[in-house]
Structures are given as C-alpha cells and as structure tokens.
Amino acid sequence: MNFLATLRVALNALRVNKLRSALTMLGIIIGVAAVIVMIAVGQGAQARVAEQIRSLGSNIIIVLSGSVLSGGARGGSGTQQTLSEDDAYALAREVDEIQGAAPSLRGTGQVVAGNANWSTSFYGTTPDYLEVREWPIAEGRGFESTDMNSAAKVVLIGQTVAKNLFGDSSPLDQVVRIRKVPLTIIGVLDRKGQNMMGQDQDDVVLMPISTARKRVLGASLAKSRNVGSVMVKVRQGADMSEAEQHMKELLRQRHHLQAGQDDDFYVRNLSEILEAQEASSKVLALLLAAVASVSLLVGGIGIMNIMLVSVTERTREIGLRMAVGARSKDILTQFLVEAVTLSLIGGLLGILLGVGGSLLVGHLAGWRTELSIIAIVLAVGFAAIVGIFFGYYPARKASLLLPIEALRYE
Amino acid sequence: MPAPLIRTDALVKQYHLGANVVAALRGVSITIEAGEFVAVMGPSGSGKSTFMNLLGCLDHPSSGEYHLGEQEVSRLSGDQLAVVRNQKIGFVFQHFNLLPRTSALDNVALPLLYNGTLTAERHSRAAKRLAQVGLADRMDHHPAQLSGGQQQRVAIARALVNDPMLVLADEPTGALDSRTSVEIMALLQTLNRAGITIVVVTHEHDVASFAGRIILFRDGVLLDDRVNTAKDAGAELARLPAVSPA
Numbered sequence: 001m002n003f004l005a006t007l008r009v010a011l012n013a014l015r016v017n018k019l020r021s022a023l024t025m026l027g028i029i030i031g032v033a034a035v036i037v038m039i040a041v042g043q044g045a046q047a048r049v050a051e052q053i054r055s056l057g058s059n060i061i062i063v064l065s066g067s068v069l070s071g072g073a074r075g076g077s078g079t080q081q082t083l084s085e086d087d088a089y090a091l092a093r094e095v096d097e098i099q100g101a102a103p104s105l106r107g108t109g110q111v112v113a114g115n116a117n118w119s120t121s122f123y124g125t126t127p128d129y130l131e132v133r134e135w136p137i138a139e140g141r142g143f144e145s146t147d148m149n150s151a152a153k154v155v156l157i158g159q160t161v162a163k164n165l166f167g168d169s170s171p172l173d174q175v176v177r178i179r180k181v182p183l184t185i186i187g188v189l190d191r192k193g194q195n196m197m198g199q200d201q202d203d204v205v206l207m208p209i210s211t212a213r214k215r216v217l218g219a220s221l222a223k224s225r226n227v228g229s230v231m232v233k234v235r236q237g238a239d240m241s242e243a244e245q246h247m248k249e250l251l252r253q254r255h256h257l258q259a260g261q262d263d264d265f266y267v268r269n270l271s272e273i274l275e276a277q278e279a280s281s282k283v284l285a286l287l288l289a290a291v292a293s294v295s296l297l298v299g300g301i302g303i304m305n306i307m308l309v310s311v312t313e314r315t316r317e318i319g320l321r322m323a324v325g326a327r328s329k330d331i332l333t334q335f336l337v338e339a340v341t342l343s344l345i346g347g348l349l350g351i352l353l354g355v356g357g358s359l360l361v362g363h364l365a366g367w368r369t370e371l372s373i374i375a376i377v378l379a380v381g382f383a384a385i386v387g388i389f390f391g392y393y394p395a396r397k398a399s400l401l402l403p404i405e406a407l408r409y410e
Numbered sequence: 411m412p413a414p415l416i417r418t419d420a421l422v423k424q425y426h427l428g429a430n431v432v433a434a435l436r437g438v439s440i441t442i443e444a445g446e447f448v449a450v451m452g453p454s455g456s457g458k459s460t461f462m463n464l465l466g467c468l469d470h471p472s473s474g475e476y477h478l479g480e481q482e483v484s485r486l487s488g489d490q491l492a493v494v495r496n497q498k499i500g501f502v503f504q505h506f507n508l509l510p511r512t513s514a515l516d517n518v519a520l521p522l523l524y525n526g527t528l529t530a531e532r533h534s535r536a537a538k539r540l541a542q543v544g545l546a547d548r549m550d551h552h553p554a555q556l557s558g559g560q561q562q563r564v565a566i567a568r569a570l571v572n573d574p575m576l577v578l579a580d581e582p583t584g585a586l587d588s589r590t591s592v593e594i595m596a597l598l599q600t601l602n603r604a605g606i607t608i609v610v611v612t613h614e615h616d617v618a619s620f621a622g623r624i625i626l627f628r629d630g631v632l633l634d635d636r637v638n639t640a641k642d643a644g645a646e647l648a649r650l651p652a653v654s655p656a
Contacts, residue, residue: 005523016511320507323468324521324568325496327489403492404468407507 006330010338017310024306025346027299028386032350032379033357034292039375040358042285044368049278052195059234060132061244063087063251065227066264081226082264085209087254088230092128094250097243099235102129103227105212111157111205113165113176120161122178122205124212130189132233140172140187143208151210156187158202176205181215183207240269293382299346300386307339307394318398319406332399339391340384347383351376413480415575415607416442416465421474421484423460434460436630437474442609444575447602447640449618450611452627459580461627462611466499466578467491479575496524500569504581506561508553508568514540515549518567525572539567543597559590566597570606577601579610583617589650595620596643620646 014021066082088103105124110117123129130142137156147154155176162171171185192201207216209227234243244267255264311318318331326334355371362369423435435457442448452458463469464476467483468491476484483494495501500521508517519536527535540549543563553561562582569577579598583591599620602608610621618624619641626634 002526005529009523012512316507317509320503320509321520321524322492323466323495323501323507325492325524325572327492327524329489330524402469404463407468407503 006333006337007341009334010341013310013314013334013338014341020306020310021342024302024342025349027302028296028343028346028383029299029350029353031292031296031299031386032347032383033354034295035289035379035382036351036354036371036375037357037361037369038288038292039285039379040354040369040371041361041367042281042288043370043372043375044362045281046278046285047370048368049281051193059236059238059240061232061234061240061247062268063091063230063232063247064266064268065229066266081224081228082255083227083230083251084225085227086225087251088126088227090254091230091232091247091250095243095246097234097238097246099233100128100132101230101232102126102132103209103230104129105209105217105227106229107212107217109178109216111161111165111176111178113171113174116165118161118164120158120203120205122155122207122212122216124207124209124217126209129206129231132231135192136190137187138190139170140185142187143206148208148210151214152208153181153183153211153215154186154207155183156189156206157185158189158204159191160200160202161205162188178205179216179218183211183216244269296379296382296386299383300343300390303339303342303387304390304394306342307335307391308397310338311335311394311398314398315401315406315409318401319403319409322401322403323407328399331401332395335395335398336388336391339395340387343383343387343391344380347380350383351380354379413477414441415444415446415479416440417475417477418464419475419477421461421464421476422472423457423464423469424472433630435464435471438630438632439474440625440632440635442607444607445602445605446607447599447620447622448609449621449624449638450609450627451613451615451618451624452633453613455629456627457630458611458627460630462578462580462609465576465609466501467494492524496521497572498575500566500572500574500577502562502565502569502577502579502582504584506553506558506565506585508561508564510554511552513550513552514545514556514564514567517553517564518571520568521572535571536567539571540564542570543567557590558586559593562586562590562594563597566594566601570601574606576607576609579608581612582610583612583614588616589647591617592643592647592650596647599640599643 063083083103085103088101091098092101102125106121107124108119108121110119126148127142127144130137138159140156142156143152143154146152157171165171165176166174171188174185175182176185177183189202189204189206195201232247234240248263248267251265252263257264321331354376358369358371361367419439421435421438422433425432425434438461450458450461460469464471467478471484474484475482478494478498481494483491486494509520515533515536518539519532522532522535537546537549540546543566545560545563545567548556548560553564556564582598583594586594595617598608598610610617612618619638620643621638622640624634624636624638625632
C-alpha cells in the first residue's frame with residue numbers, strides 16, 4: 001500500500017468524522033498557538049531588554065561624585081562634587097580600556113520658547129557625551145570644541161522637549177531660554193526611548209559644559225572645574241571589571257586618597273542590572289513556553305484518547321481490511337498516518353492562530369511580540385512528534401487485532 | 411489430473427477457554443476441486459464457521475494440513491496469510507461489511523489498495539466488477555444509499571476484484587429477504603459457471619439447494635458429503651412473483 005493511498009484513506013477517515021476530528025485537532029491547535037504566542041511574547045520582552053541595554057550602552061560605567069558629610073549625616077552621592085572635568089579627561093587619556101569619558105553637570109529648569117514652556121533636565125557636557133552614549137543627532141549638528149571654548153549659547157534638545165515646545169515645526173535655530181539665558185538650538189537628538197526604569201531619555205537638553213557652568217548654573221560654579229558625574233565608555237571587548245579597577249586606581253591617585261581611606265566617588269556599572277533583568281526575562285520566556293508545551297501535551301493525550309475510541313469503534317473495519325489483505329503494518333501505518341495528519345493539520349491551523357494571536361496581543365496589550373521561525377518549526381515539529389507518540393499505541397493496538405476476532409466484533 | 415484447489419488433511423482446531431480445551435474441529439479431511447459450488451451446512455456449534463475461517467486463511471489450525479492450490483498455508487505467518495487472502499480468496503459476509511460513507515467504487519477497490527495497484531487501474535478494475543454485478547450506475551453511491559441486495563452485490567464485486575481462485579460466502583443471504591436471496595444465489599451461480607470456485611456456509615436448505623455439493627458438519631466432524639442436483643436460481647427467480655425492483 002503506497003503512501004499516497006494511505007494518506008487518502010486517512011484523510012477520508014478524518015472527513016467521515018468531521019466534528020470529532022475538529023475537536024481532536026482543537027487540542028493541538030490551541031497547544032501550537034499557545035507555544036507560538038508565548039514564545040513571541042517572551043522573546044518580545046527579551047528583545048526589549050536587549051534594546052534597552054543597547055540604548056543605554058551596555059559598556060557604560062558611570063562615576064558619581066562622593067557624598068558630603070555634615071554633622072554626622074551623609075548626603076547622597078553627588079552632594080559634594082569631588083570629581084572634576086580633568087578627572088574625565090585623565091580617565092580617557094590614561095586608562096587603556098576606556099574609549100571615551102564625558103563629564104557632566106546636571107541642572108533642572110524651565111525651558112521657555114515663545115509662549116511655550118517645559119520643565120526638564122539639562123546637562124552641561126562635552127562632545128564626547130554623544131559618542132559615549134551612542135546617541136546620533138536627528139537634525140542639525142552637535143557642539144564642537146569651539147563652542148566649548150567660547151561657552152557658546154547653544155543647545156541640543158531631545159525629541160520630547162522638541163515636541164512639547166515646538167510641536168511639529170522645526171526647532172532648529174530657534175531660541176529657548178533656560179534660567180533667563182537665551183540659547184540657540186543647533187541640533188535635535190535622535191529618539192532614544194525609555195530607559196529601563198521607565199524614564200524618558202528624550203526629555204533632555206544638552207549644552208557645552210562651559211556654557212552650563214558659566215552662563216546657566218550661576219556664579220558659584222563659574223570658577224570651579226568640578227562636575228557631578230562622568231560617563232565612561234569602555235572599549236568593545238575590554239573587560240568591564242578590569243576597566244573599573246583601573247579607573248578606581250587612577251581616581252584615588254588623582255584625589256590623593258591614602259590606602260585605607262574610602263573612595264570619594266561611586267562607580268556604577270549599569271550592565272549588571274540589565275543583565276539581571278535580561279536573565280529574568282529569559283526565565284520568564286522559558287516559563288511561558290513550558291506552560292504552553294503542557295497544553296500541547298494535553299492536546300496529544302486528546303489525540304490518543306480519540307484514536308483509541310476510533311480503533312475500538314472501527315474494529316470491524318479493521319477486520320475487513322485484514323480479511324481482504326491488509327497486513328498488520330498496513331493497519332499500523334493507516335492509524336499512525338491518521339494521528340499524525342490530525343496533529344499536523346492541527347499544527348498548521350495552530351500556526352495561523354498563533355501568528356494571528358501574537359499580532360493581536362501585540363496590538364491590544366501593547367506588548368512587544370517577536371515571532372520566530374524557530375518557535376513555529378519547533379511547535380509544529382513537536383505537534384508531529386505528539387501525533388506519532390500518542391498515535392502509536394492505538395495504531396499498534398489496531399494492528400495486533402486478529403482478523404477473525406475483529407470481523408466478529410459487535 | 412490437476413491438483414485439487416483445496417485439500418485439507420486431519421484439520422484440527424482447538425480453543426482454550428480458561429482451563430478447558432474445546433475442540434471446534436476434530437480432524438477434517440476434504441478435497442474440493444476447482445470449479446465446484448459447495449454448500450457447507452450444520453447447526454450452530456457444528457464447526458462449520460471454524461472450518462470456513464480456516465479455509466479463508468483467517469485463522470491457523472491447531473494441527474493438520476491445508477493445501478490451497480499448490481501452497482501449504484497452515485504454517486504461514488499472519489502477514490503471509492494476508493497476502494494469500496488478498497491474492498487468492500474473496501470474502502462475502504452475512505452483514506456485507508462495507509465501509510460506511512465510502513462509495514461503492516472505493517469499497518470494491520479496497521483489496522487492490524493492499525497490493526500496490528495504481529489508482530487508475532484500481533478504479534477501472536473496480537468499475538468493471540461493479541458492472542459485472544449489475545451496479546454500473548451505482549458506483550458513487552454510499553452503502554447507506556443502497557438496498558441490502560445491492561450492498562451484497564457490491565460485496566461480491568469486492569470479492570471478485572482481485573480475480574481470486576476461491577470465493578467464500580458466509581451466510582450471504584442471512585440478512586436478505588427471500589427473493590433477494592435467490593437473486594444473490596443466481597449471481598453466485600453465474601460466477602461459478604464462469605469458473606470460480608464457490609463455498610457457501612449456510613443453515614438454510616433453500617440456499618444449499620443451489621449448490622452442486624453439500625457438506626454437513628456436526629460436532630466438529632464431517633457428517634455427510636453428497637452431490638446435489640443444483641436448482642437453477644435463474645429459473646427459480648422467474649417463478650417467484652415479481653416485485654418492484656429493489
């Protein structure tokens with residue numbers, strides 16, 4: 001009996017019992033769809049974390065100024081600005097692992113443009129900042145060393161600020177005022193999105209550090225070179241902890257700290273937090289897939305159940321087929337092909353439902369979902385294996401029937 | 411002289427029911443020549459069904475020999491017997507045993523499925539046999555759309571589709587009314603005249619009377635084996651009052 005004929009016999013048997021076949025398939029359809037949707041949701045979450053890592057720069061180390069000690073109460077990090085601009089330049093120059101270091105001074109204030117205004121954070125920094133953060137400019141230009149030297153009254157603004165102050169019109173060459181200082185917008189930063197804490201990274205204004213110090217933040221800081229933090233980018237492939245170690249050594253040396261004395265700065269390595277988040281989202285994805293697999297397994301048991309009923313119900317048919325010349329392997333193949341056909345058709349419908357479901361979940365819940373070919377192939381392969389595994393026992397039971405007993409079965 | 415079609419030698423079949431051993435056949439030796447029309451009779455429990463199952467290669471004898479044509483088949487494996495059944499034997503059952511919701515054509519073609527016949531040939535051979543039993547216009551009908559007599563004709567066409575040496579009919583008229591029964595016997599007689607060996611199991615004397623030889627079983631042994639002057643089913647049919655065609 002050739003395979004095509006077997007397939008036709010199987011399809012015919014399934015067609016004869018349409019409702020039952022459909023219900024049996026439903027288990028597999030739901031199982032496969034669940035696997036695909038769950039993996040899509042899990043991978044979407046993972047991709048989102050990975051993207052956040054990229055957007056922040058996984059190889060970024062932030063050095064924060066130390067805390068002030070007054071009357072026994074320690075202030076938070078940065079309350080005393082122990083870092084200086086020159087620390088940043090020294091780090092970039094002297095530590096091999098470091099690709100760039102950008103000092104930054106942070107302030108907050110109302111940004112006014114015409115009759116619109118918006119409260120945001122602004123940073124005084126160097127041109128290196130954009131390189132360290134891997135942050136391209138959407139339109140206009142960045143500031144350059146001439147702007148630094150002259151403390152030029154120029155700013156770069158983030159997308160959120162641009163939108164809130166100028167709506168859809170171009171902010172380039174417009175003048176905004178921060179703390180009553182008029183500043184010209186020379187560039188708009190590319191969209192960066194939220195960081196992992198959910199903060200809007202596009203709600204920002206950047207200006208040359210000299211401008212921030214001399215013109216915006218006020219007289220008290222004008223003569224100092226101190227900064228709140230230094231953002232450091234480690235070279236691709238360099239060891240993060242080694243870089244961190246070398247940075248600490250250099251800073252201690254520059255700050256004249258004795259052995260045994262505490263650091264007067266803090267080093268934050270963001271990648272650790274992100275890696276932990278990525279790991280947890282991986283576990284989540286795995287968990288979702290495992291739960292979905294259980295439903296696929298249940299679907300398989302449904303197939304076995306129905307095939308067993310079918311074998312009992314069709315005992316006379318099996319007897320007849322044997323009487324007219326079917327060998328036990330023909331009967332085995334027939335029922336196995338039926339089970340596998342059920343699960344494969346179920347699998348294919350499951351793909352459609354799964355893909356549709358993933359898109360729907362992405363659309364309705366606003367979750368990011370990522371369909372993967374591997375998940376689809378895996379789900380359908382698993383469905384076929386379920387069909388073979390759970391179809392084999394009933395099929396074998398059928399093939400072992402004795403023709404005369406099967407013929408006489410009432 | 412050619413070898414007989416069927417030759418059994420001291421055929422014994424025992425069943426184990428718990429601790430008891432029940433002998434259904436206690437040594438049956440018989441010879442049936444090619445071209446005979448034999449009726450096997452006997453009360454229930456006489457062993458005639460067991461004998462039929464052995465003749466049909468559906469079961470193994472406990473001891474003894476069975477030669478079908480040139481071949482000794484009593485020691486063959488289950489799968490080898492399946493091949494013998496497929497090639498050499500056609501079955502007709504009391505309850506027709508057609509596949510439900512399957513066309514008459516596909517029902518007739520069923521045995522060809524198991525010997526690798528190609529689809530086109532399967533259909534042409536099945537169609538030829540359906541025409542032979544007078545159902546050329548019913549090929550696409552499902553069993554449920556056919557009368558009992560028509561269903562049995564489909565079953566006979568199925569028995570013939572592989573050009574068997576032997577057709578075994580187990581109570582072929584058991585589920586049919588008397589006129590239809592005679593029609594079926596007439597069809598079997600026609601086939602027999604065309605050279606096919608036919609063995610019919612029945613407990614009705616009317617049915618047996620159409621056979622050329624009657625074998626009687628009782629308690630697992632052959633009680634009687636006599637030549638019968640066969641009634642002509644076609645003539646019998648002409649005598650019966652006409653009814654609306656089935």
